[in-house]
Amino acid sequence: MIKIANLTKSYGKKIVLENLNCHIKTNSIYGLIGANGAGKSTLLRIINDIFKRDSGSIEIDGKEVENNQELKQNLVFVPDDLYFFPNYTLMDMAKFYEAMYNHFDMAYLKELAEILKLDTNSKVSNFSKGMKRQCALICAICTNADYMFFDETFDGLDPVIRNLLKKIIAKQMEKKNTTIIMTSHNLRELEDICDNLGLLYKGGILFESDIDSLKTNMFKIQISLTGNFNKDTFQELEILNFKKIGSVATIIIKGDQAKAESILKKFHPIILDFLPLTLEEVFIYEMEVLGYAFNQVV
Amino acid sequence: MHLTKLFNWHYLKQNMKKSKGVILLFLILVPVFTALVTMLSVHNISFVKVANPIELVWVNIIGLYIIPFVLSFTLFGYVYKRTSVDFINSMPINRKTIFITNTIGGIILIAIIQCVTALILWLCSMMFPHYVIFTSFIVDILIMMFVSYVFVFLVANLAMTISGTFLTQIVLTMLILFFIPFLMDTYHQFSQSETYRFLNGNTEFQHQVEVNKTEYTMPYRIFSIMVYGNDTKLYSNKSIDKMLLLGAIYFVLGMYLFYKRKMENTEESFASTSIHLIIKALTIFPMIVILNQIEAEMEWNIVLIALVIVYYFLFDLIVKKKVTFPVSIVGIVATLFILQGMYMGTQTIKKILPEKTLAKEDIKAFSVSYYPFHYRDIQEDFLDNIYIEDEQMCEYLLNAMYQQKYNDKDPTITSTLEVCFKTKTGDTLYSYVSFSPEMYDAILDKISQNNDYMTAVREALLKSKSVLIQNLDADDEKIERIISEINNTIRQMDLKQIYELQSSNTCDISLYDYANHTLVKQKFPIDITETTLKISAEILNQHTEDVIKQIQHDDTKYRSFYLQDAKGMMIESSSNFTFFSYTQEDMIACIMDSVGETFDPMQPYYVIIGNIEDYDQVYFFTNKVEEIHAMIEKERQMNRVSYDTVTNLNQ
Structure with missing residues (x-):
């Protein structure tokens, strides 16, 4: 469970997140929506200890996130702007993940790459934008982390691949009780995949609910x-x-x-x-x- | 926290793997170029040469200002790109671990660079025995350059923690490395309050002495040596101690700032505009100082100020990628006024401060050395170590200096001594002072009575391992005999004899050693004793015979011969000429006929000096006095005939 309490973050004089409170259940897919610049990516970066918060607390499974190397073994983050080392192949990137994550499953990565028809020995820089997203996603999935954070990761993927990736994620959730937190500024992208939704507005979660009860x-x-x-x-x-x-x-x-x-x-x-x-x-x-x-x- | 948690080998391996090309290139750059430079130095030398430290390490020195930056950027460069920050910092590794791991990784790479460089130098010293590279010098270079590289690397890492771009990191690193030493140097240079003056009321002579400068860290020190050439000793214990201490502080500070770093500050110069403005103003300060020091025409000053303004905008353009003109114009005017005001203020304060006059109460100890030592390449390290605490002598020397006559035309001034005072406040003052013969003798007499001083002077002259006779090597047995002879002679000499030991008119024995982190070179005349003359003559004669054998039948090689008597006086071949042109073949025959003959320094002798194309000057000592006399007579006769012929033709 992710518990965020009174989280505040500002960039200079601009307050991006203000006294944000949020609870995310385990083994769910939590969709975070909000307009561009609402602070969705900032929130994910703070949860993943990339950015430092000004105040507040973030606990995952009862443990403080900041400076917690062991806990971060259970978190994986796929940002909106992807990064791959220059001249690296998918296999090289996978080896990097393998070196960093204790439970990285290389065999599963090869299997997923085959399903998605990704050549593990081709340079990632030669891949299309969608293929790069697939690379980042399968690397993240194969870390077997308990909490996966996808920042607008599904935006722009074609429907076939989206469905395929949804199935892969569902399988992963079933296998590892994984919790997925994904952001988008497009509700339609999240509608058919998320269990819960939270709306980020003016630095706080304005509204959150599970999708079933929302719709029924x-x-x-x-x-x-x-x-x-x-x-x-x-x-x-x-x-x-x-x-x-x-x-x-x-x-x-x-x-x-x-x-x-x-x-x-x-x-x-x-x-x-x-x-x-x-x-x-x-x-x-x-x-x-x-x-x-x-x-x-x- | 366990130590293993502070260092992550897997991360380091992957971090290096991603930049393996750059790392490999910079790993081999210094060793390969050092090897090339060494080989070029060895190439085409026909005599033995003792390696000059700066000549061997200049590649390493250039690398000092490049490689640590590259390493820092390679290992920490991810912080300057938003996408890589997201990627790396989302990984299960703490910031402290990243900082420590990368720092250790960088230090390991630096160690590899320096060890390989040292190994290459050592191999060169083994491969080329006629190019003398002292092992202690190689060890010194290894330690000095390793600590210096690590220091610059740590400073670059510290700068990285608050920089948003690589360019700002470079600017900040340069400021940390150079700004404070530059300010201190400027202050020392212009500070009247730091200058002691000896005032001589009778002649209105003011003698300014040099105050010993602070020993800065190596990057500034080396820069200072290269640019100003004010110090020839490359290695400095104080600099190394300072770098180790500051390096440790910068490492801890860097780790703290990296932990606290706002990772969102990427692709911008600094997190706050005020830091950007302060840094920019600091970079302008040296320009203001230089502008004030240049006594140029008004037009030039305007051009220089215009350059500063251009720089001001350029700085923004480079590090911030944008220029806000109204703000920048206000900024530049304010910065120039404030900095110029500060500079003029310090100048005014300096003028107000009273000058110090050295009194006997200020002096704690003294040391002296003979001025001409400098011209004989003798390093006077003993001056830095041996000070005599003799109140009476200090007063005597001080009075001598106050009474000295400072007139170049005064015939009574014969000798100059370098007098060195240690003050009670810790200053070291050096001053060259000329004395009359009576005063000079009296001073030497007094100093000679101090055993510590005499031992130090003799030790300074006696410590040598390598011996070259006019750049020719000798075997171990001969080296031992020469050193022993010289040492025995020096031990029997009094201070005045030592100081006035002159170079030979013929050629010298050079004694070399790398001691106390300095290349010690000492020259003695080859006829300092009969034994040294005999051994030296044997070596020189053998070399001359070898050279003559090679060029004897080669008319394309230009050669010219001269003669010198046993006192070192050149023999005239004709009126006012020393060049022997008609007896060249006779001299070559004389040399070749003497193969295997023993030279006796006790008998009358002459020295044939040959200048032969592609070879260093050759010397041949011969006791065949009659034969030489015949040659001199023949040369003079031929010259006379030639002169008469030319005169008759002219008439």
Whole structure:
């Protein structure tokens, strides 16, 4: 478990993270979203002891991260801008990881490289951007670290490779109880892979929840009634958003779907459709509830 | 924390592997070039040569200002790139471990460079016996250069901890290495309060003495030796001690700052603008000092100030990759005013401070040496070690100096002594002082009574291992006999005889040794004793015979011959000429006829001196006085005939 308490970090006079608190469960995939410059990468760098924090504490499995060499054996970080030593092949890079990580699995790396069709003896500098990301990812996975931090790592990968990597990560999580923390400024990238999501805004975690409850707790309906109706007609429901165009209204409701359906059926609607919400929509409406205009956030 | 946690071999191996090409190149650069320089020095020398320390180590010296920087950048360069910072610092290795591991790695590489260089020098000394490289000198170089390289490496690492780019690291390293010694040197140079003066009321003579300078760390010291040439002794114990102490401090400080380093500070000069401005101002200060020292025309001063301004912008452009003109213009004006003000302020303070006048109460001890020693290549280390604490003598010498007449035209001044005082405040003062014969004799008489001093002077002349006779080597038995002869003679000489021991008009015996970290060279006339003359003549004659055999039938080699008598006087071949042109063949025949003959220094003799193309000057000692007289007569006759012929033709 990762426990972050009152974390503050500033670059000169600019405060990037301010009294940030966050709990990340073990064996989950935690997605951290936020606008560009929200501090996602900074947070990951501080957790990985790359940057020094100004104040606050970070504990992983009850141990302080800072200057903890043993603990860092269980952490691996793949940054947004990748780095490979000049003229190194994938095998050379793997050997570097092997030298640094006690539980690095070289055989598994070769296996993954074969699956992803990556030549281990070709220079990484000759690879495409996507292939470089794959190299970094498989090196990180083969460290067998308990906590893996991916900073916008999946952004820009083609769907086939994304799916393949998701399967590899899922297998790894199953095998080692791994916890994955990944960031993106694109919700769609995280939607189908994360268990939990946290929104970083103005230096703090503004909102965090597990995806299942987010999606099941909120739904969109399209409804049309015979007579005239407005938002006040449905006072029994927790309405997050109400839009009416002509005789058809689109309503975002928070709460239990079955209960809402029974209430709405009492009005004998001409049309009553329950539509799924995208994660992006869920976040927009949750933010509105919290009093933030979405366009200011993401 | 376990020591094993402070050093990570796997990380070091991988860190070096990624830059193996650069490391290998710099690993072999100094040894290979040192080998080449040594071989070039040996190449084409037909006589024995004693290696000059600076001649052998200049590649190593140049490397001192390059290799530690390269090593520091190779091992720590990742801190200047955001992507590599993310990569390396995310690895399971602590910052302290990274710093210690890389530092130890760098020191190991430096040790390899210096050991291989020393090994190459030693192999050269074995391969080329006529190029004398003392083993103690090789050991000195090994220690001195190793400590110096490590010191620069540690300073570069310290600079890295607060620099955002490699260029700022270089600037900061240079400042740490050179700024304080430069300031101190400048202060010593211009500080009137540090100068003692001997005031002679009668002649208005002010005699300024040199105050012994602080011994700086090697990078500045070597730079000072190379640029100003004010010290010929390369090795300095004080410098090495200072580097070891400062190196340890810089290492600990560097480790702390690296631990605290803000890794986000990459690709920017420094974390804060104020540090950037301070560093920039410090780099300008030496320019202000130099500008003030140059007594140039106004136009030149304007050009120089313009250069400083250009530098100010260039500095920003290079280390920050951007220039903010309004801020920079205000900055440069303020910096120039502040620095110039500071400089003028210190100058004013210096003028206000009273001059010191040396009084007998200030002096703790003294030492003297004979001025012409310097011209005979004798190193006077004993002056640094032997001081006589004799209050009466100190007063006597001080009075002698106050009363001295400083007039080059004064015929009563005959001898100059270098007088050296140790003051009670720890200063060492050197001064060359001329004395009248009576005063000179009296001083030597007094000093001769001090046994410690006499022993030190004799020891300075007696410690020698290698002997060369006019650059020719001798076998061990002959070397031993010559050293023994010279030592016995020196022991019997009084101080005045030692001081006034003159070089020979013919040729000298050179005694060499590398002692007390200095190449000691001493020259004595070959006829200091009959035995030395006999041995030397044997060696010189043998060499001359060998050379003559080689060129005897080769008319393409230019040769000219001269004659010298036993007193070292050149024999005139004709009026005002010493060149023997008509008897060249006679002289060659005389030399070849004398093969196997023994030279007797007790009998009258002459010396045939030959200048032969491609060879050093050759000497042949012969007792065939009659034959030589005949040659002299023949030469003079031929010259007369020639002169008469030319005169008649002209008429």
